[in-house]
Amino acid sequence: MKQLIVFVQKEFLHVFRDRKTLLMLFGLPIAQIVLFGFALSNEIKNSKIVVADYSKDPVTTELTQEIGSSRYFKVTRALESADQIDAAFKRGDIKMAVVFPAHFSDDLTHTGTATLQVIADASDPNQATTVTNYLTEIVGSYNAGLAQASGQPLQIGTQVRMLYNPELKGAPNFVPGVMALVLMLVCTMMTSVAIVREKELGTMEILLVSPFKTVYIIISKLMPNLIISIINLFIILALSDVFLDLPVKGSVWLLLLASFFFILTSLSIGLLLSINAKTQQAAMMNSLMGMMLPTMLLTGFLFPIENMPLPLQWLSNLVPSRWYFIIVKRVMLKGLGFATVWKETLILAGMSLALLTISLRRFKTRLQ
Amino acid sequence: MRTFLFLLEKEFRQMLRNRQLLSILLIAPLIQLILLPLAADYTVKNIAMAVVDQDHSPSSRRLIEKITSSGYFKLTGYTASYNEALALVQRDKADLVLQIPAHFERDLVKENAKDLYISIDAIEGTKANLGGAYLSSIVSDFNSEIRLQWLGPAAPDATPQVTVAPANWYNALLNYHLYMVPAILVTLVTAMATMQSAFNIVQEKESGTIEQINVTPIRKHWFILGKLIPYMVLSIIVFTLGLLAGWAFYGIVPVGNLLTLYGALIVYLFAMLGMGLLISTYSATQQQAMSLSFFFINIFNLMSGIFTAVDSMPDWAQYIVETFPPSHFIKIMRMVVLKGSDWSDIGYHLGAMALIGLGLNVWAILNYRKTV
DSSP states (O other), rough: HHHHHHHHHHHHHHHHHHHHHHHHHHHHHHHHHHHHHHOSSSOOSSSSEEEEEEEEESHHHHHHHHOOOOOOTEEEEEEESHHHHHHEEEEHHOOOEEOOOOTTHHHHHHSSSEEEEEETTTTTTTHHHHHHHHHHHHHHHHHHHHHHTOOOSSSSEEEEEEEEEETTTTTHHHHHHHHHHHHHHHHHHHHHHHHHHHHHHTTTHHHHSSSSHHHHHHHHHHHHHHHHHHHHHHHHHHHHHSSOOOOOOSOOHHHHHHHHHHHHHHHHHHHHHHHHHHHHHHHHHHHHHHTTHHHHHHSSSOOOOGGGGGHHHHHHOOOHHHHHHHHHIIIIIIIOOOHHHHHHHHHHHHHHHHHHHHHHHHHHHHOO | OOOHHHHHHHHHHHHHHHHHHHHHHHHHHHHHHHHHTOOOOOOOEEEEEEEEEESHHHHHHHHHHHHHTSSEEEEEEEEHHHHHHHHHHHHSSSEEEEOTTHHHHHHHHHHEEEEEEEEOOOSHHHHHHHHHHHHHHHHHHHHHHHHHHOOOOSOOSSSEEEEEEEEESSOOOHHHHHHHHHHHHHHHHHHHHHHHHHHHHHHHHTHHHHHHHHHOOOOOHHHHHHHHHHHHHHHHHHHHHHHHHHHHHHOOOSSSSSHHHEEEEEEEHHHHHHHHHHHHHHOHHHHHHHHHHHHHHHHHHHSSSSSSSSGGGGHHHHHHHHHHHHHHHHHHHHHHIIIOHHHHHHHHHHHHHHHHHHHHHHHHHHHHHHHO
16 A cells, blocks of 8 residues: 555656646646637528629518528628629638529519529538528518518417527537547546556566556556546536536536546546557557547537447447536536436446456556 | 758658558548548438427327428427426437427417427537427428418418528538548548657657757758658648548549649648647657647647538637638638639638748747757
């Protein structure tokens, strides 16, 4: 036991002596949470569009105004002719073009319908579908206005309520996602260098011939990173509460318990990478080149997991941040209790246990 | 010049000798490029819907059937009370709740107007918005049907209607992979170029060999160039392999000119290698270089418009994004590959990248002299 304490002390000294690295380990995750929390949202708004109006009558003017005043669109300019649309798309400065054919208002009053053309830059299919839908919605409410004015019978209305996030801000979705992503990658990265650095410097041999238990070596390597990560977590939660108006609605203790297992899992992944790598560079390239994009995509905060092909859905089960993201959303945002997150917490606990066991085994075999 | 060639040879040899690293650099990006676009699908479909039908009338049943047969919604709960439906939303079993109030049909006939209630889990903004929009448009279709049925064809929609004729250019089939593959390729090249150049000089610092190089007569800019050229070559190889994989697995053939694409790539790599160099001048250990690279690459990935729209960000964030070389190169890639944009179309982005690249490299060289 005394051995262990001495060991842990030594590792702490190492970490705290290197002020610059320490500053980065605290500063960079926090900067990211704040930046992403304020800047990111899945919403599509302020899309720049152009209008080509061949009719220029009261109806097209009113519709153009309605479109321009919605938060989804920003009419950047009026085109003289539709021929300019292709050039504008190719320069990439607009997302959509609206074309009103000639005699729009006349058609509407005489034939009962008038058709406006909407051309979307579908090189981004998601945005194209979304902006087309938003525009259809605006036209729909214009039509509803016409219907109401003419006293149509049997009107079914809809009252829509947005739960949990009535202002449709980006932060409620992105903060838990980014928390899961950043915590996991920072933990993995920090630990991935731990063992391999000693290998590279040659001090590993000394450790291996010394009478210390391998468990102690591993615990002492993980300890400082665990503490740093937990402090990081506290800072992130405080920032979310103060600056982003996202307090922990549920039990803080529950969130901490789940976070502990999540952090432990991520540290264990780093440990395993470190044991397998020959150089620090390889370890870190593995932990970032190999993990950054998969973690980002398979956590589920950018793209819905249920849309993915089955093999990728299975793969996403192996990504710890996926489970943590669910836990944070439920406990922090929705204020739910243990009954709804025990499964995810258990998965994280199981993952950390399994990874630590494998690490210990692989570490021992290196002795021979 | 001859010393420079020797140095270059040494760097290439060192790079080729490190098999573990080389396989990470070549194989990992390719696997990711092939697999990950499949995960990046934002098509909003299968919106999970819970229904609270307190009316139990023929109309309410018909409405539910109309919604579920639209293809966008799947019915995941049919509950007796709103609270039960809300519990499904809490457990992510439902994305939205449609509540049909009691006496819906009767009141609609009697009062000529009646409301439905829709509650949406709005944590994910887009899904919420689109789900609501789809549902509203289905309800309004349903409304016209009911009018036609109950009032007969004699009383059709007498009011004028504006209709929308949508068209999708450049990607009529709305294939999401066309959009994601080029961008994911950029993120892989970015990570590789930045981290490799960030590491290399730090590694020499950490192992002490940089002192030896500094006392040799080789000029510093040759030394740096010798470090950067192998990574530029490697990045171009990875980029080319990526384009080929995109063609083989996703059938993506750039509409625009390859020369334009590679020209832009070289300007881009100039900027990103400069960025890596800058990071290395500020780092004393590999871990520091790594933390800094990770920090910037993560920000680039999430803010450069790969996954979320830059237009939706607040103005201050948009100004920041303008200084990110990847945001320009991703735009160029998508423009050239999908729309066939040419030099004059991408001129602004090319100029911006060149300018940023120049700034980063000058900064790195100035700082390098100071630190060593």
